[in-house]
Amino acid sequence: MEVILKQDIKHLGEKDDVVNVKPGYGRNYLIPQGFAILATPSAKKVLAENTKQAQFKQEKIKKDAAELANKLESIKLTIGAKAGETGKIFGKVNSIQIAEALKTQGYEVDRRRITFETEPKTIGEYVANLNLHKEVKVQIPFEVVAE
CATH class of the missing domain: 3.10.430.100 (Ribosomal protein L9, C-terminal domain)
Structure with a gap:
């Protein structure tokens, strides 16, 4: 089962990652708790557009982290x-x-x-x-x- 993470989850992935999880884990824990959404084709398109818009911001954050x-x-x-x-x-x-x-x-x-x-x-x-x-x-x- 593919899900899109809405926040960082230790040992699973970072926010906006598309990850494969077992169906029970996704249906019974991640989605009801609001940690993830189902990775439908339309959700993936929205994610791709948001990722494209946020890329510049992420580069700045990465640069600041490297300086630190x-x-x-x-x-x-x-x-x-x-x-x-x-x-x-x-x-x-x-x-x-x-x-x-x-x-x-x-x-x-x-x-x-x-x-x-x-x-x-x-x-x-x-x-x-x-x-x-x-x-x-x-x-x-x-x-x-x-x-």
Whole structure:
């Protein structure tokens, strides 16, 4: 079953992507929740026209994301966390803390676009992945230190 996504869905696709899903998933979840519409020929034509009109805007967004990625490649963050004597931190470092650390350095990044290769649960160095755009991704090293 082909559907057109109306918003980004993790592990499935981005907004305005035409994806194949199982019929039950499309009929019982995606369409009723408003996450997708059925990919009829007329809906595909409307999508093609909207895509053509939005192409210039997307190029500008991609260019801005690439510029931000170039700036972010050179920074290194330090995140403070309460830790025990063995180096294990209480709780864990999350994407909100990374986004706030970036904001203090003058970079505005949505916390939902930040993921981790390994979850930071101890003191040490880690890497955060920033998905600034479909095609623009950057890795930022950060260090977790005891407060």
